[in-house]
Amino acid sequence: MVNLEVSIGNLKLKNPVLTASGTFGYGTEFSDFIDLDRLGGYIVKGTTLEPRQGNPYPRMVETPSGMLNAVGLQNKGVDYFIEHIYPTLSAFKSVPVVNVSGAKVEDYVRVCEKLAAETDIKAVEINISCPNVKQGGMAFGTTTHGASQVTKAVRAAFPGTVIVKLSPNVTDITEIAKAAESEGADAVSLINTLMGMAIDVEKRKPCLSTITGGLSGAAVRPVAVRMVWQTAKAVSIPVIGLGGIMNGRDALEFILAGATAIEVGTANFIDPAVTVKIVDYISEYCQRHGVADVNELIGAINR
Amino acid sequence: MKKCIKDFKVVENQRLHPLYSLLRLTPVDGTKLDGVKPGQFVQVAIDKSKNTYLRRPISINNVIEETNELWLLVRKAGDGTASLMETPEGEIVNLILPLGNEFNVTDKNKRVLLIGGGVGVAPMLLLGKKLKSMGVTPDILIGARSKNDLLELDAFREIGNLHISTDDGSAGEHGVVTMHSVFMSQWDKFYCCGPSPMMKAVAAKARETGTDCEVSLENMMACGLGACLCCVEKTVKGNVCVCTEGPVFNINDLTW
Numbered sequence: 296m297v298n299l300e301v302s303i304g305n306l307k308l309k310n311p312v313l314t315a316s317g318t319f320g321y322g323t324e325f326s327d328f329i330d331l332d333r334l335g336g337y338i339v340k341g342t343t344l345e346p347r348q349g350n351p352y353p354r355m356v357e358t359p360s361g362m363l364n365a366v367g368l369q370n371k372g373v374d375y376f377i378e379h380i381y382p383t384l385s386a387f388k389s390v391p392v393v394n395v396s397g398a399k400v401e402d403y404v405r406v407c408e409k410l411a412a413e414t415d416i417k418a419v420e421i422n423i424s425c426p427n428v429k430q431g432g433m434a435f436g437t438t439t440h441g442a443s444q445v446t447k448a449v450r451a452a453f454p455g456t457v458i459v460k461l462s463p464n465v466t467d468i469t470e471i472a473k474a475a476e477s478e479g480a481d482a483v484s485l486i487n488t489l490m491g492m493a494i495d496v497e498k499r500k501p502c503l504s505t506i507t508g509g510l511s512g513a514a515v516r517p518v519a520v521r522m523v524w525q526t527a528k529a530v531s532i533p534v535i536g537l538g539g540i541m542n543g544r545d546a547l548e549f550i551l552a553g554a555t556a557i558e559v560g561t562a563n564f565i566d567p568a569v570t571v572k573i574v575d576y577i578s579e580y581c582q583r584h585g586v587a588d589v590n591e592l593i594g595a596i597n598r
Numbered sequence: 599m600k601k602c603i604k605d606f607k608v609v610e611n612q613r614l615h616p617l618y619s620l621l622r623l624t625p626v627d628g629t630k631l632d633g634v635k636p637g638q639f640v641q642v643a644i645d646k647s648k649n650t651y652l653r654r655p656i657s658i659n660n661v662i663e664e665t666n667e668l669w670l671l672v673r674k675a676g677d678g679t680a681s682l683m684e685t686p687e688g689e690i691v692n693l694i695l696p697l698g699n700e701f702n703v704t705d706k707n708k709r710v711l712l713i714g715g716g717v718g719v720a721p722m723l724l725l726g727k728k729l730k731s732m733g734v735t736p737d738i739l740i741g742a743r744s745k746n747d748l749l750e751l752d753a754f755r756e757i758g759n760l761h762i763s764t765d766d767g768s769a770g771e772h773g774v775v776t777m778h779s780v781f782m783s784q785w786d787k788f789y790c791c792g793p794s795p796m797m798k799a800v801a802a803k804a805r806e807t808g809t810d811c812e813v814s815l816e817n818m819m820a821c822g823l824g825a826c827l828c829c830v831e832k833t834v835k836g837n838v839c840v841c842t843e844g845p846v847f848n849i850n851d852l853t854w
């Protein structure tokens with residue numbers, strides 16, 4: 296038996312496979328295709344203090360081996376989540392993690408306080424890296440000051456595991472990671488989407504209503520692997536790796552680069568059952584390589 | 599049938615037109631195609647096209663219970679649909695299905711007009727069949743650019759009274775669908791699928807005549823499962839997902 300269990304702060308995951316926020320709904324959208332209980336955990340849609348309608352259509356366009364999106368955090372707000380969604384999640388054994396966004400530091404704090412007071416949610420992922428909202432979002436994730444401010448405030452408001460999700464749209468992601476670590480983050484996750492743009496040349500119009508959007512999918516993977524590798528060397532808290540993971544091989548690339556766990560995003564759209572295949576692949580890989588514990592693989596590249 | 603990811607074999611690939619193919623598919627594992635509803639769609643994986651990353655949404659054109667066949671009417675838009683149209687007989691295509699809501703049907707409406715433009719005729723066939731099985735003979739109005747662009751006419755003739763309009767007058771009445779003389783009659787209900795300007799014109803006609811009207815939207819989709827929120831349409835209830843709360847909408851719920 297291979298040990299697949301990993302720890303992120305106080306949070307124990309039965310395997311390193313999580314789902315990326317905004318690509319997996321509330322999990323239940325996928326329960327016809329997979330047994331959610333087989334995942335290490337799942338990170339639900341970005342949740343804000345107030346309901347948000349998101350950006351106008353069109354919100355997506357396919358690009359080479361990926362896609363741009365400009366959803367803009369459409370969600371019904373934290374109160375709706377607590378009242379209507381949270382009760383449905385208790386049917387699953389996998390760990391739910393709530394992805395939290397805000398325009399002001401105060402917003403992040405209020406959402407986390409509500410989650411702490413009214414639910415048994417054990418971990419939050421703090422999104423300081425959304426490129427699709429005008430205020431806040433990525434603004435906090437592109438300076439060490441912004442990242443420190445949000446992390447510090449959330450740390451004080453939420454007793455469980457705090458994961459800070461980083462933006463790749465910076466010159467040096469390790470600086471931001473270190474800022475989050477020093478203010479008490481239990482882990483960092485990276486990468487969120489890369490800012491991009493596409494133009495319909497026939498219509499001479501941007502493909503997205505917001506002109507720019509966030510790039511995800513296989514196209515971003517080498518950038519993400521590089522950033523995970525750099526960050527894992529720079530901090531001593533666990534790093535959660537994501538960006539373009541399409542299969543088990545890709546997941547191992549992130550683990551070997553230094554990720555303790557991984558998240559699967561856009562790949563869920565192409566194969567809604569891909570996450571459990573990744574769990575199986577990691578287990579099979581460990582057996583094939585004579586590895587008894589997946590933790591031995593974290594950052595274990597031969598040089 | 600329950601929502602699933604399933605391999606289908608291409609039983610027949612009929613090139614109806616330089617731009618259109620009719621793919622007749624059957625589940626490899628023999629799963630019975632029951633309970634598929636008119637208006638629903640599938641998400642097709644396009645493995646052979648290097649330029650296609652995500653699945654493509656395609657309406658369910660027909661389900662033949664006797665042979666357990668599912669039909670997709672595909673129009674060439676870009677690389678994804680072009681590649682799908684080239685799938686040889688005997689090959690496997692992977693589908694996620696059945697997705698989306700359905701057209702609302704009732705045997706109380708007797709005077710029912712189905713309006714299809716271009717590839718928008720696709721969902722009208724299964725809808726017409728369903729209406730017919732409920733004892734309602736629908737009228738069907740098909741709009742196309744020209745005589746050669748009219749598809750599946752024989753199949754439509756079997757289920758109802760067929761009317762045609764072409765932009766160039768080469769078949770049926772001359773002009774856009776909403777200029778057709780069928781609109782002189784009173785109708786209980788319109789069902790419409792086609793290019794967005796056409797659906798908007800039909801919606802305007804419906805409002806003018808006080809006719810109930812459902813349209814099927816084709817917003818760009820990534821997941822097709824309600825997970826990504828990319829496909830939203832602005833409605834009177836705010837932004838809703840076309841892939842789960844649609845693709846069929848009553849025009850009263852839309853903002854156009």
Ligand SMILES: Cc1cc2nc3c(=O)[nH]c(=O)nc-3n(C[C@H](O)[C@H](O)[C@H](O)COP(=O)(O)OP(=O)(O)OC[C@H]3O[C@@H](n4cnc5c(N)ncnc54)[C@H](O)[C@@H]3O)c2cc1C
Nearest residue numbers: 654655656657671672673675676677678679720816817818
């Ligand atoms: C619910 C639903 C049902 C559909 N049913 C059918 C059907 O039965 N038969 C059929 O042939 N097509 C149908 N479509 C449209 C089909 O999904 C698109 O034509 C296809 O995704 C284009 O992919 P592509 O790779 O060929 O073209 P791309 O290279 O992706 O795009 C080529 C061109 O097509 C346009 N396009 C892309 N996606 C769509 C879309 N979703 N709707 C309209 N235009 C688009 C693009 O703007 C671009 O100009 C349906 C779409 C939806 C949402």
Ligand SMILES: Cc1cc2nc3c(=O)[nH]c(=O)nc-3n(C[C@H](O)[C@H](O)[C@H](O)COP(=O)(O)O)c2cc1C
Nearest residue numbers: 315316317341364422486487511512538539560561
């Ligand atoms: C449609 C869509 C919506 C997203 N919404 C969120 C979100 O609400 N919060 C967040 O932190 N990240 C969001 N993301 C980013 C993903 O969680 C992930 O960081 C990114 O897509 C890279 O991973 P991938 O290439 O595996 O998809 C979204 C991504 C997509 C494609």
Ligand code: FES
Nearest residue numbers: 820822824827841
């Ligand atoms: S296409 Fe993803 S929610 Fe509709």
